[in-house]
Amino acid sequence: MYVAHLTLHDFRSWTDLDLELGAGTTSLVGRNGQGKTNVVEAVDYLSRLSSHRVAADAPLVRTGCSQAVVRAAVVRDDRRAVLEVEINPGRSNRARINSSPLPRARDLLGVLRSVVFAPDDLALVKGDPGERRRFLDDLLVQRSPRYAGTRADYDRVLKQRNSLLRSAGVTKGSRDAALATLEVWDERLAELGTEIMAARTQLIAELTPLLGKAYEAVARGAHRDDALLTYRPSFEDAQGKVAAFVAELERRRKDEFDRGLTLVGPHRDEMLCSLGDLPVKGYSSHGESWSFALALRLGSYELLRAPTSGDADDPVLVLDDVFAELDAGRRGQLAELVSGAEQVLVTAAVPEDIPEQLRGRRLSVADGQVRDA
Incomplete structure (x- = not known):
């Protein structure tokens, strides 16, 4: 199981983001405050309908906006499905699969699964x-x-x-x-x-x-x-x-x-x-x-x-700025243990924080843009 494409609209710091992803390891590298954690948080939100960073939905919506949209194309056993959730703080959230509305947002649970490693762990x-x-x-x-x-x-x-x-x-x-x-x-x-x-x-x-x-x-x-x-x-x-x-x-x-x-x-x-x-x-x-x-x-x-x-199916693994918290030995041990996962999404402030075992596609996140590094 992996996320092949991610689209964000008014989610956190992102007005609009259209990002191609794929199986294997993808690293998002950038200084703090550039929005890299917001990207992986959106993937995790589609999985659990909650954030690993905050308890409520309101902070997920960009300041001044009334709603946010997270959409992802998920590939599972060579089948592709498009998942979408509309985040409406103070009102019911709405969810869709392949553009078809679901009776309740929680009916989306179980389609995509993720495990997040984060400093707050x-x-x-x-x-x-x-x-x-x-x-x-x-x-x-x-x-x-x-x-x-x-x-x-x-x-x-x-x-x-x-x-x-x-x-x-x-x-x-x-x-x-x-x-x-x-x-x-x-x-x-x-x-x-x-x-x-x-x-x-x-x-x-x-x-x-x-x-x-x-x-x-x-x-x-x-x-x-x-x-x-x-x-x-x-x-x-x-x-x-x-x-x-x-x-x-x-x-x-x-x-x-x-x-x-x-x-x-x-x-x-x-x-x-x-x-x-x-x-x-x-x-x-x-x-x-x-x-x-x-x-x-x-x-x-x-x-x-x-x-x-x-x-x-392998859950999507998210390693959110976790290597900066670990010594060199634990970095290498963790990287070795997860390197075989179908999809690993890594965030880091500097490339040097990412162990060699997880060298895959590298993206630079800066000034509201995500580019291949």
């Missing part, structure tokens, strides 16, 4: 639990796009339930009046939440051995059993049962009324990253943390390209 191991939950859910949706609907439904129910908890107030009368409605939301939240938790647990079980193998490859002197992932639910005895989820909601009822928040569910779960018996966060060196984050991405790449992940 350190937050996967050093950041708050929300970073790791987002990593898990993004990977889950890339493997099984139907989970995008499950996650959207869960978020909707969670929002409604939180609104009810807040509006119930602090008096016994107002709480009693809210209970009947709350119990309906409890059941639905538990059904959706249990499905998400079970899927995350299975995903971690499959990802962990791939993480270990990748960590052994990128960390000097490491063993594949060193790197571990553990799923920690927000309550004990979860065990994938709706009844246990509902029982925990009932047990935490008073606390939830007092705080006006739902305190149980996958939105409060954690993925623990460990090296041996110690968590990476707070205990590992900078180099160990970087190696773990890189191994998470490499493991994700291997998981997505495995035959058991639906269609066994």
